[in-house]
Amino acid sequence: MELGDDHLEAVIELVRQHTGIAMNENKRVLLQGRLLPRMRALGLASYADYIAHLRRGGDEVGSFINSVTTNDSAFFRTPAVWWYLNDEFLADWHGRMGATPLRIWSAAAATGEEAYSMSMLCLEFQRRHPSFRFAIDATDISSQALDAARGATYRGRTVERFELTRPALFRRYLAGGPERFTVVPEVRQHVSFDSHNLLAAPSRREHYDLVLLRNVLIYFDEENQQRILGQVRGAMRPDARLILGEQESITRLNTPFEFEQAHVYRIAGGQA
Ligand SMILES: C[S@@+](CC[C@H](N)C(=O)[O-])C[C@H]1O[C@@H](n2cnc3c(N)ncnc32)[C@H](O)[C@@H]1O
Structure with missing residues (x-):
């Protein structure tokens, strides 16, 4: 029709x-x-x-x-981001902050692959640095996506790609098979899911050290992109980092952020 x-x-x-x-x-x-x-x-x-x-x-x-809403996602989407998080961000943050828990927000988390990838990355880091602590809040506007994220069971292309690209992590952190795989409790226990509209004020102010806001700004016009970035800024600590998706550049917008390196932004005038 x-x-x-x-x-x-x-x-x-x-x-x-x-x-x-x-x-x-x-x-x-x-x-x-x-x-x-x-x-x-x-x-x-x-x-x-x-x-x-x-x-x-x-x-x-x-x-x-x-x-x-379009809720597609993938484990370890955009490899360069995960190299940065592992090799630079976590090492630097832990070096400065020690056992203080790292607080992460996966904003627009869709079906949860991003938040669980982050939890796996942090668990791997923790194996090398036992004093490291972290907690991940994951939010989305879609209740259906959040239900799937909480269920943490995946099948098809998303698990095939994960197994192919990160076989060791796949074997360690996904259980079940051969068709349906579930993220193990060790990974899930660090992630909590909640409903949140990015245009609304964040429930936690100046709370997060790292915000993943990936592959969602593309759905908004410039006015709402600016509004969302203003709200996200309010949830970030002064020295926090913001990670955007591959196709998302915000340098042409009037925002409180400045470019640091590909996909990575910091609060303008904040700590380097
Ligand atoms: C393509 S997914 C991105 C998933 C993940 N961040 C990634 O990069 O793989 C975009 C998500 O943004 C969510 N979304 C769209 N508008 C939103 C809004 N106003 N507030 C919160 N989430 C929103 C959708 O529900 C969808 O799950």
């Missing part, structure tokens, strides 16, 4: 209202594919009925958010 111009415009506005994500008419086919199952589930015959239902609020808002 074709999503006509008027209804497309209304849906795009609802996406922006509930998630901040900017969409345009190029997303017509994607939105059709994602909303039709919702309409069928609710027994609604037209986009007009669905839009009216959504505007009344209630439970459908969460399902709508689940439908319009």
Whole structure:
């Protein structure tokens, strides 16, 4: 069923209202594919009925958010970032801070692969530096993605790639198989998952030493990117680092951050 111009415009506005994500008419086919199952589930015959239902609020808002967000992720996505975190960030941080717990925020954590990769990296570091401590908060706006993240069970391409690229970590930290693998409790116990909209004020102020905000800014226009970066800044300690995704550069924006190296930013005027 074709999503006509008027209804497309209304849906795009609802996406922006509930998630901040900017969409345009190029997303017509994607939105059709994602909303039709919702309409069928609710027994609604037209986009007009669905839009009216959504505007009344209630439970459908969460399902709508689940439908319009893209939750793809991968273990150890963008290898260069993990080299930096392992070889530079953790070594430097532990050298300065010793046994103080490192506080990490995986913002827009999707189905959890990023937060669990971080936990595995930290556990490996801890094997070499037993006094090292860490805790990871992982958040997302999609309840469906968070449920999957908490379940910590993965299959298909994401586990195949993990096994191929990091066989030793795969064997140590994933259990089960041959088709479905679950992240072991040792990794999970350091990660807590919660719902959070990046456009809202963070629940913890000046708390985090490291924020992973990867592959999510691309979904927003510049105004909301700036707003999100302002909120994220409020959650970071003065000497914290912010990690962005491969396709995300913020140097053209007016933000509180300055470039440090590929994917890595620090608070402007903060400690080096
Ligand atoms: C492509 S995934 C990125 C996952 C992970 N960071 C990575 O790089 O592999 C983008 C995630 O951003 C989340 N998201 C979109 N808008 C959001 C918002 N306003 N607040 C919080 N999360 C949001 C989506 O639900 C989705 O799970």
